[in-house]
Amino acid sequence: MTSSEKRLLLWDIDSTLIDSARAGMKSLKRVVAVRFGVEDDLHDIEVAGRTDAHIARSILAKYRVALTGENVTAFLDDYLVGLGELLPQTNGRVLPGVAEILARMHAREDRVLGLLTGNLERGAELKLRRYGLWDYFEFGAFADDHHDRNELGAFARTRACERHNFDFVPSAIDVIGDTPHDIACGKAFGARTVAVATGTSTVAQLAAHAPDFVFEDLSDVDAVVAKLGW
Ligand SMILES: [Mg+2]
Numbered sequence: 001m002t003s004s005e006k007r008l009l010l011w012d013i014d015s016t017l018i019d020s021a022r023a024g025m026k027s028l029k030r031v032v033a034v035r036f037g038v039e040d041d042l043h044d045i046e047v048a049g050r051t052d053a054h055i056a057r058s059i060l061a062k063y064r065v066a067l068t069g070e071n072v073t074a075f076l077d078d079y080l081v082g083l084g085e086l087l088p089q090t091n092g093r094v095l096p097g098v099a100e101i102l103a104r105m106h107a108r109e110d111r112v113l114g115l116l117t118g119n120l121e122r123g124a125e126l127k128l129r130r131y132g133l134w135d136y137f138e139f140g141a142f143a144d145d146h147h148d149r150n151e152l153g154a155f156a157r158t159r160a161c162e163r164h165n166f167d168f169v170p171s172a173i174d175v176i177g178d179t180p181h182d183i184a185c186g187k188a189f190g191a192r193t194v195a196v197a198t199g200t201s202t203v204a205q206l207a208a209h210a211p212d213f214v215f216e217d218l219s220d221v222d223a224v225v226a227k228l229g230w
Helices: 023-036 052-062 069-089 098-106 121-130 149-164 180-188 203-207 221-228
Strands: 007-011 111-116 139-141 173-177 192-196 213-215
Touching: 007 149, 023 052, 023 069, 023 121, 052 069, 069 121, 098 111, 098 221, 111 149, 139 149, 149 173, 149 180, 173 180, 180 192, 180 203, 203 213, 213 221
Parallel strands: 007 111, 007 173, 111 139, 173 192, 192 213
Antiparallel strands: none
16 A cells, blocks of 8 residues: 555544543433433443444433434433533543644545544534544544444545545545444445554454454554554
8 A cells, every 4th residue: 555545534532532531421321310310320331332322222212211313312412411511520631642643644635534433423522622633523424324333434435525526445444443343333334444442442352353453552653654554
């Protein structure tokens, strides 16, 4: 691969770009406490790598609330209000190497930065503005587009092709994320998959899902960029 080939880099947010110190989980718990009057640690709800819409549906199903669009939207609206309040109060961080990689890629004409995330767009913006990363990204695919993460790659690719009037073939697209769900999401549309063990999955656990690349973290920016041909 030569570095002059135009590439589309699609990034997961939580535990890939940032660690929001569980602000999202805190907001979910608060909505449950207010709505259902219980302190629920939500240990039985799978969150990592899932879309916000999927998470909301799982929680509403647990509390036997009908999964209507109206109910899901109302739950997510409450979640976003809580997220906006909790993010400034929580001490999260940008993960190692991320800010430098984004700055370098953003300066390049032949690298396009997008988001491919289970967050709602409003939640993604709240989180990334909090940590100064939002303006690096031109567009994204979000939970607003589909509740199944594996469907999101096609939305991101279509948006990139339209905006750039360029046909990004799947092999010219990298999906970067911290969970097996991110790897599956990238493989679902033929992209290269880049796994980074800055979330709860270890390098070995990620490697078991056969990503094209796996890193402990992105702190060695020069090595990461060289290895990926970025
Ligand atoms: Mg993640």
